[in-house]
Amino acid sequence: MATIYDVAKAAGVSPKTVSRVMNGDAPVNQQTRESVERAMLDLNYVPSSAARTMRSQRSGLIGMITGAISTSHHFEDTGLPEIYLVQGAQRVIDQSNRTLLIADSGGSAERIPALLQTFLEHRVEGILYVAEYHREVSLPLNVRDRPVVLVNCFDAADTPAILPDDEGGQFALVDGLVKRGHRRIGYLTLPQSQIASGLRVDGYARALAANGIDYDEGLVQIGALPSIVNEFDLLWDALDRVLRAEPTVICCANDKMAMRVYGLLRERGIAIPQQISVAGYDDYRMIAEHLHPRLTSAELPYAAMGALAADKLLRLIGGTVKPNEPNREVVSAPVAWRESVQTRDGVVTQLHSRRKDP
Amino acid sequence: MATIYDVAKAAGVSPKTVSRVMNGDAPVNQQTRESVERAMLDLNYVPSSAARTMRSQRSGLIGMITGAISTSHHFEDTGLPEIYLVQGAQRVIDQSNRTLLIADSGGSAERIPALLQTFLEHRVEGILYVAEYHREVSLPLNVRDRPVVLVNCFDAADTPAILPDDEGGQFALVDGLVKRGHRRIGYLTLPQSQIASGLRVDGYARALAANGIDYDEGLVQIGALPSIVNEFDLLWDALDRVLRAEPTVICCANDKMAMRVYGLLRERGIAIPQQISVAGYDDYRMIAEHLHPRLTSAELPYAAMGALAADKLLRLIGGTVKPNEPNREVVSAPVAWRESVQTRDGVVTQLHSRRKDP
């Protein structure tokens, strides 16, 4: 392939001038520039990032390490939508004229050191470490010397982290349900050992409290457990208990569970949303928009998290992080209201008339 | 960071010997090796792939360009499961001691030349070009000088390509349905302008013919169109026409459509699978295993396609492709039989007794 020397010779200038035309780091005479550009085109010149990296000591590479692209062996295969996270990060990184290097752990943690080694050989300028679900992690020590941003996870060392606002998301969902006239709000959760689940139940409880509604234990049931063989049986029983508490709406731990609940409710002959409303979490559009009726869901803002994480990492690399900037940032997102939730007209009217009464 | 010279000095050898220890490309005295390895550890030495690339003229990088990681603007958001494709390719590439560089077109074709430029700057040894859905593409010319394997697509220039066996997949599905006693087999398709859809209808027809069943036009209806606003209305009408042809099972163009059909059938009070069986395509587990009942589906073998594509690309790079090897390869996959399809016992018995009759 043509080198900068070939271009320089063809254009009748020095290599350094070719370099200046490419990088725009110093003024170049218009005519000189044009002849250089012509030479680059004629020779089909493509600069070598290896040479550039070696001399400048800046690789322009950002490493992202993730287990997203994997058949995960943990709680559920929550993985796929994390792709939005990759997309969000990539957009920001492209804009900074850098290249994102993505390594997939394939779901097995023991591969991560090797992936990091590869990143280090490529002299990545920073690392985005993405977890498959909201959880605590501990980073291998050999990363510590360059900027890292955790995404969808956090560690004991308080490494900068971008997290979803699980508490706020569930709050907004439940608060919105109350505003739509619901007061008996069922909730099929995951076990509290799941960090996201604990936070969401907190949000559920806060929304009830904010609206003066008592927390009824019967309305909140665990709808799934890790590695249960017959998942539908467990969910069936949990749904049974929730229904006995007479809800007008059932919130589900995630959209996948909501999809199952659709099947179970219909098996019982209960119409959605006419007889009972249903809501999910994640706003996983592949599911939410194709269920019938379409599913109301609180968005897990992966794209925004990816973008924010990339932005933060770039600022860490550039040294432009504000001194008072918190290490952990939480990303909120709106609820996507769709037809699976029906407004309880009577109650809403009642609320309206109350407001107008005094 | 420590360089090979630092390691050489610490170990009391020449840089070339350190290189030999790292690469194992020539015999090294056991004691020498050990002192070099100790020095590498002590100094926390990580070789620079940029320097290695520049001198050896081999980057060890494979580029993958994809629109998978995107909100696609075409027919439907088929995107997400292509991640399995990335996973399949990465496993193979890791084993060859290379690194996969993934670039996402974000769904917009105009970004692709820039992504290719980045790949060329990094001197990728080959390129995997992944389409979001089975289709024809045309490659930008500037790729032509290095090995390329198309995945999920093909071009007029007969570039090596790995494709899903859509015809065979639908054949296996329909043939299996017949073996399970079904003879009136409805099919909600996508328009034939979709290559995959055309092939699958071919497979459907071949399976009927192979089993001596007449093709009934009334049983085959288009269930979705691109950019239709109210997608459920169109599907509702198509489903209506199919039902009038009195099928015992309905095949759907993909799992997402099957998910919608679940909703529509239940709205009509038709029980799955007791009154009618349903099958999908893609075996998109996020959907298929969480619908109730779980959905029978023909697998779109993305992981296998990714692995095969990577394997082929590596052989193209290594020059070990067999001369008689076809440029286009098709990947087959089994059908995942689940509870949404019910065996028609009566008919099956009838078939059995027939065989035993003469």
Place this chain on the structure above:
DNA sequence: CTGAAAGCGCTTACAG
């Protein structure tokens, strides 16, 4: 089994 010299293709640091 080991080493000295050169060079891969850029950018840095300096000079003019």
Place this chain on the structure above:
DNA sequence: CTGAAAGCGCTTACAG
């Protein structure tokens, strides 16, 4: 606005 020299950190090609 432009250029000559040196060097980034490896591996190649050669020699012993």
